[in-house]
Amino acid sequence: MKIDIRRLKKSLLRLAQIGAVPGGGISRLALSDEDKQARDLLVGWMEESGLKVNVDQMGNIFGRRSGSRKDLPPLLVGSHIDTVRNGGKFDGALGVMAGLEVVRTLNDEAVSTKHPIELAAFTNEEGARFQPPMLASGVMAGIFPLEWAYSRNDVNGLIFGQELKRIGYRGSVPCRPRPLHAYLEFHIEQGPVLEAEKVPIGIVQGIVGLRWLRVTLEGESDHAGPTPMSMRRDALVAAARAVEMVRGIPRRMKGEMVTTVGFMQVQPNVVNVIPGRVTFTVDLRDRYEKRTERAIGMVKSGIKTIALQEGVKASFEEIFKSSPFLFSKEVVDTIAQVCKSFQWPYRMLMSGAGHDALYMAQRTKGGMIFVPSLKGRSHCREERSSWRDIEKGANLLLHSTLAIDAQ
């Protein structure tokens, strides 16, 4: 039994038309009009495939295919269809479309599973519009309270709960932990490792720990002309030194840690005024909790030292934290066995990015399959994976689903 790669490709590219921006990227921010359009398309496809569609209080969409045993909980297969601004066609969408392709293939072959299969599309995985990311799978896993999630707002002050209602996807099904047999997610790697090693499949052992810090530096805004260098308290000079220090931490820590300053805002941000205030974020990831803890300590103490030297005031806010997580050995081993049976090369790896699987796997046994990202690029218009790899990955998803259903 094999999935139909042409049908999968066609669906994925059809979905990619929604929110497409000039240059080949996609902007389909959570709860935007584009997100609504994409949801409507997905729900239509689910219903055409005979799935019973439910939308929960967080707008998570589930399409259910009955199993032969009424008493068993469902096996979830899914991902998300929201994107970052100017993101790519594959991130998230591939997992949902491949899950749909699994269902279509089971239908074509009239295969019945013991457990119900549910195709899942989670709301606001990216966190690009509403922070934190993986908000809705987090609520479903019991990690975030529903009302807190509803109260999140975007940079324009628009409220998650109201935006969800506006696009017509504030469902009535309770969003909370429920019995599940397993959760499987197929995704692009979003990193360069698989391509560099010429391996078509990555089997994900777990997800690295993640810390987000918001740093504010307050100096003194002053005219750039008559203020001597020695009398300045320039918040941007301090921030610049902090960026470099943060970038140097993985080198000092060794291993595979990554650190990123992705966001920075300068005030008043005028060519001839010494910056009085700068806010920036630090994103820090590693597979070992102790190391993230130590590194965050280094970030803070390093910035405090710089602040002291530059005469600015530093303050910190931890805006997000997620511990390193290992997937169920049973699921990981099953996927690896299926992969071996096809004689496809694979590699075990840790995911550097968070995924809905991180939260779902805290409520049921979970696992993820990766395919290579060309040049390791993602969250950009150049994001791409080869259809040959995708075909392998989707077939691996199909047969892993069947193998786990049988357990």
Add this chain to the structure above:
Amino acid sequence: MKIDIRRLKKSLLRLAQIGAVPGGGISRLALSDEDKQARDLLVGWMEESGLKVNVDQMGNIFGRRSGSRKDLPPLLVGSHIDTVRNGGKFDGALGVMAGLEVVRTLNDEAVSTKHPIELAAFTNEEGARFQPPMLASGVMAGIFPLEWAYSRNDVNGLIFGQELKRIGYRGSVPCRPRPLHAYLEFHIEQGPVLEAEKVPIGIVQGIVGLRWLRVTLEGESDHAGPTPMSMRRDALVAAARAVEMVRGIPRRMKGEMVTTVGFMQVQPNVVNVIPGRVTFTVDLRDRYEKRTERAIGMVKSGIKTIALQEGVKASFEEIFKSSPFLFSKEVVDTIAQVCKSFQWPYRMLMSGAGHDALYMAQRTKGGMIFVPSLKGRSHCREERSSWRDIEKGANLLLHSTLAIDAQ
């Protein structure tokens, strides 16, 4: 004969109500609704003082008090009433209000001058909304073409010429060089030198040279999680190193050079995305042209080296340049003699900031008087000067005006 400091203070504080922002600062950007209100107030005061008001094509306002000799060109006294965002009460406004106080005092004392006295308020001195700064005095001095000035736009794409019309200050008087006897400008120092040396008066010998550079660094936008540190082309890391390098240049050059990165914009500016593009400005000032030239060369070559090391592409755009300028020795000496006659301590200095006087003094003999800025602060809500110093400065302006009129 003495100015009335209470009247001057009252006018200045009344003007400061327009555009006042919580915390004590002022946002009265050029050609904003607040600028229009302030202009209306000023024109009213000019007319009350018997001045004949003219508005030129650039919105520069001139209030003319006739002289006893019809054949002589006017002596201009003035400054500007626009501010930066969250600027202070004194920058610019003090010069215009002190000029008004000079006129009021001459009226009170029924003093007639040989030359007509014109009180001038120049449009868009700050360059905070429309670049370059000193745009309208620049047109009047024949440095910028009128149509080019009209076509300047702000960050929202609003056009100078249209905004000028919108607020009703696109006058019909040609804005171009015309015969002038002299130009005097009273201003706050905007630097810490006078206060540090406890001198109430600064007599300005000239204005330092200024260079503005816009730098764009293009790297590669990528997901912050799965992209190893060694494979990144992070535009913000490169920009951060550039900021530090630019800050270090005055130390390497010695002397009184100052360098500032006041503006920075990061793209896409998302916490978990490696910055793909950063744009920032460099502001560099020194009293010697050769040194600014050499330092700009160092900035460019330093950034090129960093760009190479970080795998990003650097491009440069020179957005503004102004050569060091020395004021008329005759005017500077006259102001100094008047100051000596009052036995007020004074200090000769160079202005670190550009002023309308810079352009006007290229068409007529010009000079400037400074009073100390508390803690050297300006372009911020803490901008302040003591009323005692202001009284001395305004009296010096009055008597220098009379002395230069007599020449």
